[in-house]
Amino acid sequence: MASTDLTFPSREAHRAWLASQAVLPKGFRAGSTSFEFMPAEVSKPAAMNLTLLALDRPTPDFAAVFTRNAFPGAPVVIGRRRLDEPTLGAVVVNTKTSNVRAPDGVAMAERLCAGVGAALGMAPTQVLPSSTGVIGWRLPIEAMLAAVPAAASSMGKASLLDAAQSIMTTDLYPKVRRAAVGQGSIVGIAKGAGMIEPNLATMLVYLLTDLAMPRATLRRLLPAAVDPSFNCISIDTDTSTSDTVVLLSSGAVPCPDEEAFAQALSTVCHDLAEDVVRNGEGVHHVVRVAVTRAPAERLARALGKAVINSPLVKTAMCGNDPNVGRILMAIGKYAGMHAPQLNLQDTRVSLGGRTIFENGSFRLDPAVEAELVAHLEHAALYASAAPANGVFRPRIDFPPHERCVELAIDLAVGTAGATVLGADLTHEYISENADYRT
């Protein structure tokens, strides 16, 4: 899925590579700040990052897709309205509270847009808000408005790396991907590590390009790029109320080749989607499932998702345990419920290139077992160490490699297919989400 096959021997090597990706396209600025505040909902202080992405001149050429969760956050409600505006000039992103169904949430977010617009010389409707954090908490609007000038004065035209860092919450490292087309580029940043099974979009993704491309084209190309990338990943099956992907073009560089642009956009989306999974909460293994010769793409994708979302498949992967019966269980669970007419007679399943199931039966023995264990161990990002206090924390904050556990499911009944990306389920995920308040 990823366009690259990188390895990073150290945190420093990864950061250097990120810096090389994070070159801001022409016509953009980025900045950020952070501060403490007291939430209205609990009785202890919290910290918030505020990030600004701005165009030198508001642009008519932008596109966005949002979550399909039926309780969207206030920023998503406003973001959908912004799609009808003639131009967009800036994005403001905050962490810690997602402003979902908090009292007066939409009004508070509009006040923030007005404050940002005033600082940047833009109308409130030229500012798109994004929020991520605790669902149900209010925006600390006065503290945020007070922090806007600091964020605005920090803005620079060189790098997106600070912004990519500033939008992070439980992410372990920034996610930045770049693709060049002629003299221009598309550079994207993503935030997202939990509550990730996007539908029409994922957590927070900002794609900036200086390549000139009209609004109508952007709005056609963005969903096409998002569908096989962000919509084909799942970390924990949970679809956020805040999922947002925004694409902004400054138009500073002419781009006559729409096909090359679409290809670059697709590459950045696929790479960022894989980054989001690889950096998912507690992830030790990225699991890629390729479903082939299916009767329909939709079924192939759903069946692949059923496999990567099975807690028992996920925990087996975590343990480097080729308990491959659980994979068949997950296929059968999906097919039994949702595709009872599907003929599974000729289904063939392989793990790490080794056939484990064909002609209706498993093919297992101690030699195969050893080979499968080796494949799982090779794909591991790191191993847990038992912590003295029982709270598991990730042992790395960079991706040492881009290898995946490779599962292939050949249904042998059609010509459609899909590839989905998931992850294992680990003690670090439990610690992240149960052992202390997010």
Place this chain on the structure above:
Amino acid sequence: MASTDLTFPSREAHRAWLASQAVLPKGFRAGSTSFEFMPAEVSKPAAMNLTLLALDRPTPDFAAVFTRNAFPGAPVVIGRRRLDEPTLGAVVVNTKTSNVRAPDGVAMAERLCAGVGAALGMAPTQVLPSSTGVIGWRLPIEAMLAAVPAAASSMGKASLLDAAQSIMTTDLYPKVRRAAVGQGSIVGIAKGAGMIEPNLATMLVYLLTDLAMPRATLRRLLPAAVDPSFNCISIDTDTSTSDTVVLLSSGAVPCPDEEAFAQALSTVCHDLAEDVVRNGEGVHHVVRVAVTRAPAERLARALGKAVINSPLVKTAMCGNDPNVGRILMAIGKYAGMHAPQLNLQDTRVSLGGRTIFENGSFRLDPAVEAELVAHLEHAALYASAAPANGVFRPRIDFPPHERCVELAIDLAVGTAGATVLGADLTHEYISENADYRT
């Protein structure tokens, strides 16, 4: 959901209560044995329990429902055939290997039935096999046949408790429930602690009754009792390949009152279903979700399942963390995907009787937070202790109480409803399924 509200101050108190439930109905015998064998698939020995349940005389009056997983185990394939037999006389249950899609699985299971039939003086087709354990592993048929005489000679007419213990795998304690009707009774035992989101049936459940009830009635009443009980629970969303519920009547006690029988059957099924969840792998909290005023029962059940199956809701429960925004996320995830036309304007959500969301907004403050924490702590079965080696093991092997986390979702749009039972997601679940080979 459970018909009782029991508390058990100690393991001994729980075992004494189990013994009081496990009185065998008239006309039945039960026995078991265990032994070691060498699996063909891995290179270390394993242990197996073999359990026999038998009628004094084969009966025409029996019913069974099985998994809807599209890769059913060989015993399920055979069990479906047995439904057409004139009589059934015995059930043989083994642990450790589930005999799912292993080479020659059906033939091996039939050989086992023949061995059991020979020992009990019955035809092979009068024996129903059940298997639970690793998917893909073969039955160690020679070792099993050698063990049948020991199991047969251990059979007694007094108690089902040894059998309830013998069918356990990762279960922490036996599950036995009894309901009396006049001079007769229905006594059920269940095994199941993981891979539990049954569909049409759950893991392994055996319901024995001496109450006379014709086959046709049993086959009508069993699915009706299973649907709102076993089909409304989920521990980990995974539907086993072996789910089986069998109901056998010896007919020793006349039962003119079908209504009372149906009620008793429903009670035993509901109580066992709750037992299965309470004893689920790593479960600290049982979570009950009551969805009311829904447009349809099917939607109510699916929406409730979406809430109890959300990993982020489950981990919040585990941590006694009233991160209630995740509950709204889960409702919105389901509605956005599967019921986009559902009007959520008047949805009201409460936790432990406290309203947390109504009129489109959350109702949260530090006092509410403290009340919700107290409710979650009151419903906890036990708390984790950090283990020195990083492998979390349950700290109890009995259920200290029958309290649940009580979630209510009032959709205010219709008259249908459903109640579902789920559980939290804990370090003990991860350790059970990742830290050592099951």
